[in-house]
Amino acid sequence: MSDHATDPATEAFVAHRNLLFTVAYEMLGSAADAEDVLQETWLRWVEVDLGQVRDQRAYLVRITTRQALNRLRTLTRRKEAYVGPWLPEPLLTAPDVAQDVELAESVSMALMLVLETLSPTERAVFVLREVFEVDYDEIAAAVDKTPAAVRQIAHRARRHVDARRPRAAVSASATRAALESFQRALATGDLQGFLDVLAPEVVLVSDGGGVKQAAPRPVVGADKVARFIVGGTGKLEATLTTGLTVVNGNPALVLRLDGEIDGVMAIRVEDARITGLYYVRNPEKLTRVESETPLTLR
Template structure:
């Protein structure tokens, strides 16, 4: 019996929706809505099920993104994407790993919904302009303009330095060791002078309400947190080595951006609603 195309392409469809929304919960809702539409379609009339399903998911994700924009504007403190536990093999696809990193997803949050959809489909999944135009109900010329604008926007904001997994892992371990000592000097030695710390507590967990800039300020903030009852585990989050911190039933996820052997950015997610995907790896695909 032939596998249903929706089932066959589910990992891809989830990845498209997640990259557009930054939320696994919302991505799952989009997949459910898309499945209902697929179930009501005459499959015999669909020449290319993969393309058809990507278009369907894109439309549903765009609808969801537009409805979410207001709630994210009213969000308490900084809004960060929902981290996902992934398997190490995701990192082997460098472009996929970069596209689902918390750093990139945070940059994508600054795009308008249409720009984000076009960027994700074109730059990550290499969808032809004509198919993107059909998915977003725009002309191919308009889609090319959106893609150009989105690329420039992302290029100006994304981390410019790629590091190997081994370097990322080594710097992460040094950072966690410094974090464990709670000494400002130890933290300063592993962070770049212009490091930025971004935390997301959503009003439900203790977290800085705005980004903290500069090594001195970040080190002082982190050194002041009592982690004597914490257990830190190195995990793979969004295709890169990261950390899970358990403290008396509370959970946090830490993801780092590394350049020249030092931490340039720290993303800390403590909102419990965003930490439900840290026990079972999520399958992602391009």
Template structure:
């Protein structure tokens, strides 16, 4: 492949690697699964490799279109599978670097609460919302990716944005202040300080667990400080002296990892607003913890 005039030589693999964090972020936000996002990237790379690179004027735009189309195909299959999911479904948690929290738009877009809202959109609405409101693509650019007219994309974007804004929860990214709240919460929980525990929970707090039908987990969301506190204390009573709690960042949120005999048993991501915990998202499904050790680079790119 020859390079375009004035540009350095770049292979198909080089170009894909350069944009991979952006492409993974897009696929993950559309699918809610790191495993499925990786599958989409593999398929997209195969398609990209078969293209005459000299005919592609803007590799990033071309790759975004390919990944969007592949993700849409996957998403339609996943929606049917998730209707049969045992218990409450949560997105596969991804370990994120601290700098993700510095980009509030990116951090909120991958937060557990936002990912759950995105699940309520149809596939095309989800693609349009993510491409426009998260990645900043124009309606015309999105039209080329989803196979719709620009007028139609504009209407879809308006409908999707109204839907998301009506359901989105308050969001604060992972900071020193939110991590301190999590530390106080965990200390109170492990010490059995019920009142302190409840004081740290917002009146509308919700706890959601995902066991995938493979391990013990609450089948339905638990709401309210009293019931959430009772649930947390009950869970901690089942842990052993060999269990250690590690602090980390997942999906741009402060999180706690519960590790027993070197194995990650479960992790909890905390949603915090105005000094109180508004959401606890507990992942116990072992199928969704395979990549939990690796920090995955995320990127919205520069439009």
């Protein structure tokens, strides 16, 4: 697409591009795949007779959803062959994403992982209804189901997600405080410092994608997680540094070895303690942690 194009199809697509990317990313957990979906959406959009389109935004979301569903089914097969645990691709986000509580929660690593446990259709329905507040008739058209079926799917998906999401919303300041405590323990290798900030049931998930070393399965329990981290950092021959950042609308850490990005650590906090640690080391998933990705619900 030319930057100088002014035809109605291009104007409509550009106006809603950030929204469409957010829809695709929340469905897929992958920025690269979301970009591919947007390209496919564009190719179909330019073939549409705009004179027959009543609501361009809704129509574009419908196309994007259909393409994302197709891609999601492919991704499901790809993840079955993935080496070790799979985590969503982290995105460096602008301050306005963090300030939008609903958006920040919807793209948080913790909730994105919960969405991974839904079927492709359930995920599409949940994202469109609960996150973007699309009406049932529009969702039905996007997923090729009846409105009545969509209502049932939405209810089932909501119940599934509610049972697995954090019990109460946590402020960014509370998350940052827990993260700073974790950062201090990481800097000193203080086992007790980790135990003070980690919840007894904490789970550490690390994603190396078979390229970087990572735990082959989740590590569960404060003592095991703390010892795993202390043991791992104690073997490093490079200098480890950490920096606070905002990933997926929430406070996170960027870890560097001798100045080079090694990974991104996102967390889940409940009752002022960390219940989830999500460490992405796969280099293919670290391409969007140095420049901001715009996200929006509107």
